[in-house]
Amino acid sequence: MNAHATTKVESLLPWANKAFRDNPYPWYDVVRSKAPVYKDPLVENTFVISRYDDIVKYGKHPSLTMKAPDWVPKSPWSLFKDSIIVRDPPEHTDLRRRSNKWFTPKLANQWAEATAKAVNSAIDGLGPQGMIEAFRNLALIPAHHAMCSALGLPTEGYDTASAWMHDAMTGLGSAVTAEEEQRCQAAFDYLSDRVRYYLAMRRASPEPGMTASWIEEVANGEMTEQQLFEGLLLFWATGTPNAAYLITGGLEIFARHPDVFELWKTSPDKHQAIMNEITRLHTPEISFTRFTTEELEIRGVKIPPKMLVRFMIASANRDPEVFKDPHKVDVTRSAEAGNHLSFGVGAHSCPGMIISLAEANAVFNTIAKRVKRIEMAGEPVYAHNDRSAAYARLPLRLVV
Numbered sequence: 001m002n003a004h005a006t007t008k009v010e011s012l013l014p015w016a017n018k019a020f021r022d023n024p025y026p027w028y029d030v031v032r033s034k035a036p037v038y039k040d041p042l043v044e045n046t047f048v049i050s051r052y053d054d055i056v057k058y059g060k061h062p063s064l065t066m067k068a069p070d071w072v073p074k075s076p077w078s079l080f081k082d083s084i085i086v087r088d089p090p091e092h093t094d095l096r097r098r099s100n101k102w103f104t105p106k107l108a109n110q111w112a113e114a115t116a117k118a119v120n121s122a123i124d125g126l127g128p129q130g131m132i133e134a135f136r137n138l139a140l141i142p143a144h145h146a147m148c149s150a151l152g153l154p155t156e157g158y159d160t161a162s163a164w165m166h167d168a169m170t171g172l173g174s175a176v177t178a179e180e181e182q183r184c185q186a187a188f189d190y191l192s193d194r195v196r197y198y199l200a201m202r203r204a205s206p207e208p209g210m211t212a213s214w215i216e217e218v219a220n221g222e223m224t225e226q227q228l229f230e231g232l233l234l235f236w237a238t239g240t241p242n243a244a245y246l247i248t249g250g251l252e253i254f255a256r257h258p259d260v261f262e263l264w265k266t267s268p269d270k271h272q273a274i275m276n277e278i279t280r281l282h283t284p285e286i287s288f289t290r291f292t293t294e295e296l297e298i299r300g301v302k303i304p305p306k307m308l309v310r311f312m313i314a315s316a317n318r319d320p321e322v323f324k325d326p327h328k329v330d331v332t333r334s335a336e337a338g339n340h341l342s343f344g345v346g347a348h349s350c351p352g353m354i355i356s357l358a359e360a361n362a363v364f365n366t367i368a369k370r371v372k373r374i375e376m377a378g379e380p381v382y383a384h385n386d387r388s389a390a391y392a393r394l395p396l397r398l399v400v
Ligand code: HEM
Pocket: 084, 085, 086, 096, 147, 234, 235, 238, 239, 240, 242, 243, 244, 246, 279, 283, 284, 285, 288, 289, 313, 341, 342, 343, 344, 345, 347, 348, 349, 350, 351, 352, 353, 355, 356
């Protein structure tokens, strides 16, 4: 989707640089103050917006579109042709309704019972030292079980899908190399094949859930086969790793700040504030993009039509104009931290928000009931790129 970056130009946002990918926040601090509406010299036709207020105001501007103009090269993500991520209202609204009804707060809590069960069985299986790889066993797999309850699908095989999904997300970044693009394509080849396998399975043996229900909607002429395929790909494959990164971020905070874990255990009225702070600091989706359809002026900078605008929500979440001491874990900032932008803004904001938060609550509550203390048992292995803040492993020790 994005032009490959060249390397010789000076840039405030060196997308491909490893130090930048590992910890982009010092660069965000500079770009926010020096060039809040930044014409990216490394990437064709691209402007980057990094201040909180601008993202809230312009991220949902009605003149912006999800539809890529002609200059945008085809990418593996171009397989999405008729789903919520490429449609604007009103078609978007109609498609969103079809998934939203499966993720109401009541249903999300019901799906998240599968998360609690998976966490309980991980704790049952602890060795005498309580060592656990928390990303996979307390976040990814438990979150996936909730999603499979909603979809009415079997739970096996998600480790592989999530690893591929990580490569697929890299393909949405700003400095995608040819090799990264190839891996993104391989990821979608694999994930698409699994989705077709599950569709065939639920056609042959329907079970309650969103998949079988959508198959029926296709049979009734209410949805197309393409919408069914893309919709299932989005919900089965793409979202859960983000939920897992968020949950893992919370567990790392609990391990590094025992007082915050203690507060979660003793004060249910503080859960919302703690969850907000975790979600603000661990912004799994670093940015979102739109295209201009007409000139758009932000802070005196005129962005011409057909430009790509990248909204840096991870930067907004650490904007000192909104969050005092933005890099600090501070669970007393409840009211303001509730306004983080981690789930996006406007019509395309995340439809997985409710189930992700239900899953995170289920993980934290289950652990809080059974675990006295959470300790770091080694350094985390992060797998960030310039689009996702990701974990590969989080070694913890649970003291039961
Ligand atoms: C079960 C887990 C999840 C699923 C199934 C999911 C799915 C999706 C989908 C399908 C969209 C596109 C919505 C649209 O265009 O209308 C989306 C957008 C988004 N999601 Fe999620 N997501 C999940 C979890 C998360 C989490 C945990 C975060 C971050 C905390 C997140 C952040 C976002 C953001 C920022 C957007 C907006 C992108 C944009 O405006 O272009 N998602 N999500």
